Amino acid sequence: MSIIEWGTDLILNIIETLSYPGIVFLMALESACLPVPSEIVMPFAGFLASEDSNFSIAWITAAGTLGNLIGSILAYWIGMKAGRALMLKYGRYVLIREKHLNWAENWFNRYGDPAIFFSRLMPIVRTFISLPAGMARMNFPKFIAFTVLGSIPWNFALTYAGYLLEKRWESILDFFHKLDILVVIAIIVVVVIFLREYLKNGSSAKKEPEAKNDDQEEE
Numbered sequence: 001m002s003i004i005e006w007g008t009d010l011i012l013n014i015i016e017t018l019s020y021p022g023i024v025f026l027m028a029l030e031s032a033c034l035p036v037p038s039e040i041v042m043p044f045a046g047f048l049a050s051e052d053s054n055f056s057i058a059w060i061t062a063a064g065t066l067g068n069l070i071g072s073i074l075a076y077w078i079g080m081k082a083g084r085a086l087m088l089k090y091g092r093y094v095l096i097r098e099k100h101l102n103w104a105e106n107w108f109n110r111y112g113d114p115a116i117f118f119s120r121l122m123p124i125v126r127t128f129i130s131l132p133a134g135m136a137r138m139n140f141p142k143f144i145a146f147t148v149l150g151s152i153p154w155n156f157a158l159t160y161a162g163y164l165l166e167k168r169w170e171s172i173l174d175f176f177h178k179l180d181i182l183v184v185i186a187i188i189v190v191v192v193i194f195l196r197e198y199l200k201n202g203s204s205a206k207k208e209p210e211a212k213n214d215d216q217e218e219e
Contacts, residue, residue, distance in 0.1 A: 011040055015048070019055075020063040027067025027155075032074045033128055038064070042155055046162025057159050064155035065148060068120070072130040072147045079134025116143060120150025 014022040023045055029036040042064055049055040116138070119129040133143055 008040055011036065012044055015041065015045055020059060023060060023063040024067040024070070027064045028071035028074070029067075030127060031068045031071025031130065033071075033131065038126075038154070038158060039123070042158035043162030043165070046159035046164075047166055049159070050163045050166045057156070057163055060159045061152060061156045064159070065151045068151040068155070069144065069147055073144070075128075075130035076134035076138075076140075076143060079131035080137060081134075114146070116146035117150040120147065121154050126150075126154070 011026060014026060016022075018025065023041060026036050026041045027038060030038050030041070042060070045055065045060045045064075046057065049057055049060060116129060116133055119125045130143075130147075
């Protein structure tokens with residue numbers, strides 16, 4: 001059994017054993033930047049809702065959203081207290097790499113506070129976006145509101161997909177694997193645009209003092 005298969009089985013066992021608290025726990029881990037994919041947690045919970053009357057789509061969505069909020073607040077606090085340097089130093093122990101942090105930072109810097117909402121609907125970015133929000137000390141009530149509002153449609157969609165697919169719920173993973181590739185490409189494009197603008201602004205800033213010096217020398 002591979003590590004991925006073992007991890008998937010562990011996630012499924014936690015949900016089956018702990019029910020809703022298990023969903024809250026797992027989704028909190030994901031939003032706290034740990035490698036627990038909601039693309040497994042929520043569709044499987046949706047599948048259980050199609051088989052077991054003790055599970056409902058509404059309560060599964062609520063549990064997932066509560067978990068997202070708890071984990072996001074923790075990541076926000078870590079970003080605010082630890083800062084970028086400590087995240088890069090110790091983040092590798094929980095599989096957080098510099099590129100992950102760069103993606104989230106560039107996304108947040110480019111789109112501001114609304115990035116918290118829209119990033120909740122995107123694989124990869126949604127896991128790490130709370131860190132730069134904490135580093136930037138984003139307004140906390142607004143952070144909570146955007147986190148909740150952005151998490152609800154994501155969790156509902158995954159849960160409902162698992163409910164409809166029933167025992168074929170794992171087929172959704174192929175779709176999200178392809179979507180992950182598209183997201184990575186989109187993030188690379190955003191980073192390139194950001195760097196181009198940054199370099200262009202930097203070169204313009206350098207030219208202004210030079211022009212002023214030339215004018216002074218002529219005088």
